[in-house]
Each structure stands twice: as structure tokens, then as C-alpha cells.
Amino acid sequence: MFVVVNTIRAPEHELERIRQAFRDAIHDLDPFEGFLGFELWQDQGALLAVSRWTSRESFLAYPRSEVFRKHHKGLHGDEAMGRAQIKMYEAESLV
Numbered sequence: 001m002f003v004v005v006n007t008i009r010a011p012e013h014e015l016e017r018i019r020q021a022f023r024d025a026i027h028d029l030d031p032f033e034g035f036l037g038f039e040l041w042q043d044q045g046a047l048l049a050v051s052r053w054t055s056r057e058s059f060l061a062y063p064r065s066e067v068f069r070k071h072h073k074g075l076h077g078d079e080a081m082g083r084a085q086i087k088m089y090e091a092e093s094l095v
Helices: 012-029 056-061 066-071 077-083
Strands: 002-009 035-043 046-053 085-090
Touching: 002 056, 012 035, 012 046, 012 066, 046 056, 056 085
Parallel strands: none
Antiparallel strands: 002 046, 002 085, 035 046
16 A cells, blocks of 8 residues: 655644545545545644555556646646655555
8 A cells, every 4th residue: 555645734724725625626536546545634733635545656647637737726746746745655554
């Protein structure tokens, strides 16, 4: 499994708007082969957008897509990901 964590820092009132935007757009990811799920984690002054994929290759199809550009105000994947605070992990689910 491959896990991507995007940390979004913003004032609290903006984080609620961002949370809602994720809720509204989440099903756009359903058609992507290898997409396993998505979670929003709350931290002090930050929102962590956590997506789970079957592999790194499955995830990388998303930032190359038109759906990604729609979700990121027209930015290409490399451009948006270069601005983001993203960590990527190879993971294993034990339960």
C-alpha cells in the first residue's frame, strides 16, 4: 500500500472551507485504478489529507490527470505538488 499525506496549514475558518471542498470532490477519485481511500485528519492549525493507494504508480496517475487540475485550480501535478507539504510512505496494513 502507498500512503500520501498532504499537510494543509491555514486559519481555522479556512480549514472548514477546505474540509468541505474535499467532501464535495472525494468521489472524483473513485474511478482511479488503485485508489483505496481517503481520510481527513485534524491537527492544531492544520488539516492532513491522507490518501491510500495500491502503489506509488497508482497514485502518480492522479497528479497527471485532468481531475487533479480541476481539484487544484488548474495547476499541473508537478506545480501543485512542489508547493504542497507532502509526505509519501510505503505502508502495510496489518489488520
